[in-house]
Amino acid sequence: MAQARGGRVRGRDDGKRKPKGKSRVKPERKADSDGKKAPAAALIASSPSELVMFAVAAPGVEAVLAREVSSLAGVHAVKPVAGGVEFGGDAAVMMRANLWLRTATRVLVRVGSFEAREFSKMRHRAASLPWERFVDPSRPVTLSAAQSGSRLYHTGAIAENLQAALTDRLKGEVTIASDGQKVLVRGVADRWTVSVDSSGELLHRRGWRQEIAHAPIRETLAAALLLLCGWDPATALVDPMCGAGTLPLEACAMAMRIAPGLDRRFAFEAWPGHDGALWARLRDEAKAAQLPAPPAAIVGSDRSPAAVSAAQHNAARAGLAAHVELVHSELDDLAPPAGPGTVVMNPPYGRRLGDPRALRSLYGSIGRALRARFAGWRAALLVADMRLVEAVGVRVVADHPLSNGGLRVHLVELDLGRMKT
Numbered sequence: 001m002a003q004a005r006g007g008r009v010r011g012r013d014d015g016k017r018k019p020k021g022k023s024r025v026k027p028e029r030k031a032d033s034d035g036k037k038a039p040a041a042a043l044i045a046s047s048p049s050e051l052v053m054f055a056v057a058a059p060g061v062e063a064v065l066a067r068e069v070s071s072l073a074g075v076h077a078v079k080p081v082a083g084g085v086e087f088g089g090d091a092a093v094m095m096r097a098n099l100w101l102r103t104a105t106r107v108l109v110r111v112g113s114f115e116a117r118e119f120s121k122m123r124h125r126a127a128s129l130p131w132e133r134f135v136d137p138s139r140p141v142t143l144s145a146a147q148s149g150s151r152l153y154h155t156g157a158i159a160e161n162l163q164a165a166l167t168d169r170l171k172g173e174v175t176i177a178s179d180g181q182k183v184l185v186r187g188v189a190d191r192w193t194v195s196v197d198s199s200g201e202l203l204h205r206r207g208w209r210q211e212i213a214h215a216p217i218r219e220t221l222a223a224a225l226l227l228l229c230g231w232d233p234a235t236a237l238v239d240p241m242c243g244a245g246t247l248p249l250e251a252c253a254m255a256m257r258i259a260p261g262l263d264r265r266f267a268f269e270a271w272p273g274h275d276g277a278l279w280a281r282l283r284d285e286a287k288a289a290q291l292p293a294p295p296a297a298i299v300g301s302d303r304s305p306a307a308v309s310a311a312q313h314n315a316a317r318a319g320l321a322a323h324v325e326l327v328h329s330e331l332d333d334l335a336p337p338a339g340p341g342t343v344v345m346n347p348p349y350g351r352r353l354g355d356p357r358a359l360r361s362l363y364g365s366i367g368r369a370l371r372a373r374f375a376g377w378r379a380a381l382l383v384a385d386m387r388l389v390e391a392v393g394v395r396v397v398a399d400h401p402l403s404n405g406g407l408r409v410h411l412v413e414l415d416l417g418r419m420k421t
């Protein structure tokens, strides 16, 4: 993947640019296999008001994100694929996706697709797409290009040609900056799909988590853990190793039906066709849907006073300080609220603990605490090494493979038996 930065459009056929010969291997195909002339750029959506979208997800989160997408009003054609979820809908669906999806990384809108084996065709076909709906020519763009199996493979030149196409279409020089409107071009075997990012800053940035403790997880991963582990938001939730409070604060927002995107801005707000009145209405609806308090206790605790202090500051910034209990406690001393409920935690993985025996002992104490204090609760642990789960000594009933910042991890659900009555 390459990001094009700086520089003016050269306005020439970059098919002839270095590296030499990359677009001279074969002439541009004149016809498709059925003998028809190759199509020019195609809009992916069936009508101007219809958008085809792709919500990006971290590995392992696709199915749970598809459930979230399916619950958006007006959505259709929801399809989980590797790396995210495809779906269709109008501008309101695109706005709702940004406002409500808790596990998506970003929401892309497909602008169109076309075939091209020469840069001149790429520029021409990309210029026939309706960029004026998404790109304000007075604002910079950030171009990201990637391809596999295509004759045009020089990602810098691909990005330059997209920049030239935008300039052609919008009749004004489109400039490049690292924090501009993100435009993505992806090629697979000479078929190019261009998309715009409707989110802007990544969606895990809800706006409230400005203090972190050791090894924080992203808010989107925290939301995925809560959705995957089967927690019912009408019941209690405890994270006895809460660090900066990511899991309990995400849980509290879920339990109170607070839209994760309510307090932040999105890239689509700067699009020329943006419907500000519609956006204001959707935000008002989201505010009206909020509950005044979570239905059951949400508790986070940690042995580190600094972590608890960070969690409390984050809770205050999120406006949730009155609704989440954040306490300084050793796991062994924690007195959970009345159940039933769910205990979910992200214990240290061990890289910093160094000593494998200390780590096994920690996971053993987790098992003892779970059996002694949380009998009958749902329980889930995020772990990097399945061998440590053996040290917990509790039966695993489900294993969800995930990724935490590129590290392969597992959310394991544990069987703590039935609630004693």
Ligand SMILES: C[S@@+](CC[C@H](N)C(=O)[O-])C[C@H]1O[C@@H](n2cnc3c(N)ncnc32)[C@H](O)[C@@H]1O
Binding pocket: 213, 214, 215, 216, 217, 218, 240, 241, 242, 243, 244, 245, 246, 247, 301, 302, 303, 304, 307, 329, 330, 331, 332, 346, 347, 348, 349
């Ligand atoms: C990987 S971090 C959790 C990060 C957290 N999920 C977040 O997003 O900020 C693990 C946390 O477990 C805490 N911890 C380790 N051993 C503990 C124990 N015996 N009792 C309570 N907390 C413990 C550490 O202080 C650390 O904050």
